[in-house]
Amino acid sequence: MSDSSNKYDVVVFGATSFAGQLVCEYYLANYGASPPTFKWAVAARSESKLTALKERLASEIDSAASTLPTIVADSLDDEAVGGMVSQAKVIITTVGPYAHYGSKVVAACSAAGVHCCDLTGESLWVKGLIDKHHEEAERTGAKIVPSCGFDSIPADLGTLMMVEYMKRTHGLSPDDVRYYFGASKGGVSGGTIASVLDIFEQVWSGGKAITSKLADPLLLTATPGFGKAADPGGLGYDSLAKSWTASSVFASHDSKIVFRSAGLLGYPETFRYKEVMGFKGLLKGFLPAVFSTIAFGIGGFLMVIPVTRKFIAKKFLPAPGEGPSKELRDSGYFWINFLASGRSGDGKDVVCRGKVGSDKGDCGYKETAKMLAECGLCLALDDLEYKKGGVLTTASAMGMPLVDRLNKAGMTFKILDE
Ligand SMILES: NC(=O)c1ccc[n+]([C@@H]2O[C@H](COP(=O)([O-])OP(=O)(O)OC[C@H]3O[C@@H](n4cnc5c(N)ncnc54)[C@H](OP(=O)(O)O)[C@@H]3O)[C@@H](O)[C@H]2O)c1
Structure with a gap:
């Protein structure tokens, strides 16, 4: 089960992808490499690409990026995925197409009670997750939240x-x-x-x-x-x-x-x-x-x-x-x-x-990275009303606290009749 003993509050898996790099840039620019309120790490299948990513982030955004913890995991390798998931409270994953590369991550999170959020727009894959994992995730308390970007x-x-x-x-x-x-x-x-x-x-x-x-x-x-x-x-x-x-x-x-x-x-x-x-x-x-x-x-x-x-x-x-x-x-x-x-x-x-x-x-990218990054923090840190796990949605799993976060982060969610 996920608890405060997990080493990292958020692990960004797929950190070397186009979207994953933007999530890392967002965390680094807005919270730093080792913020006081949470711990985060970067993960991907290629150690050399992770090293190159940290060097780029250190030279372009914050030299402390060189100290970011890294985890090497191939999304098709059960043992590596299990090892990564066991260190996290929340996994953010940008490793897609998800129908090819996403299922083992969700399976490991669901079994271990670790929250997981992603950027999928693949409805049939999400349907498969619901059929396979919703009940198990309800039992373990894992909040599996697909589609945490512009979709949807x-x-x-x-x-x-x-x-x-x-x-x-x-x-x-x-x-x-x-x-x-x-x-x-x-x-x-x-x-x-x-x-x-x-x-x-x-x-x-x-x-x-x-x-x-x-x-x-x-x-x-x-x-x-x-x-x-x-x-x-x-x-x-x-x-x-x-x-x-x-x-x-x-x-x-x-x-x-x-x-x-x-x-x-x-x-x-x-x-x-x-x-x-x-x-x-x-x-x-x-x-x-x-x-x-x-x-x-x-x-x-x-x-x-x-x-x-x-x-x-x-x-x-x-x-x-x-x-x-x-x-x-x-x-x-x-x-x-x-x-x-x-x-x-x-x-x-x-x-x-x-x-x-x-x-x-x-x-699709700058604001999507912001949305996904804030979902990770919302799941890891906020006291959320919806207590159960399951294969959920952003509205059910996080709701208005996520709206507040995104407004604070510079997006607009506004009622015009007020
Ligand atoms: N609006 C939205 O909601 C939105 C916006 C943007 C993206 N997306 C979705 O997000 C996903 C990522 O998009 P992107 O443009 O960032 O893609 P990308 O740059 O092509 O990245 C895909 C990543 O998957 C990694 N990968 C592939 N096979 C792997 C494996 N077996 N184990 C571990 N990692 C593996 C690749 O690793 P390497 O770096 O080692 O090659 C790469 O980093 C896509 O599914 C896309 O549809 C959605």
């Missing part, structure tokens, strides 16, 4: 923020929450591309059975109910938001995570969630919404077909280990608008607005 924190915690606010101020739980992805600037890494290519490969080889699982927003929800949850939210005009809408690539996984939270946290069965790209204005928004829909359709089609998928990946997309430049990450931003609605006890319709985002960095 803004969706999951943004929804929780709206639900909590409406309960507190209007005495009701909203039965309709909508997420509109708006302005953004950023790029994509080879590691993310590898995971996305893997999902398209599964769609191609798995046929209808896989497609229908991926299309099911309730795939990860054990609780019956939420019968009217499905809202694919494609091209259309949303009169509540006064926006044209188009499908969002993030919606498929995010919706599944939000509905898992809905089940774990007891949102009412009438709860519905819709996630789309939002384009403001009856006239101004129409063409961008149409172009976005066409691009989404053609892009999806070309990525499913193996020959075009391989061609696009080779010619146009970054390789594993590569990603957006520091300039692009630092100048990046993203904004999401939320609308939540419900009916109060005296029969009045109530609509609330909220906003989630950041102007401090791009959503």
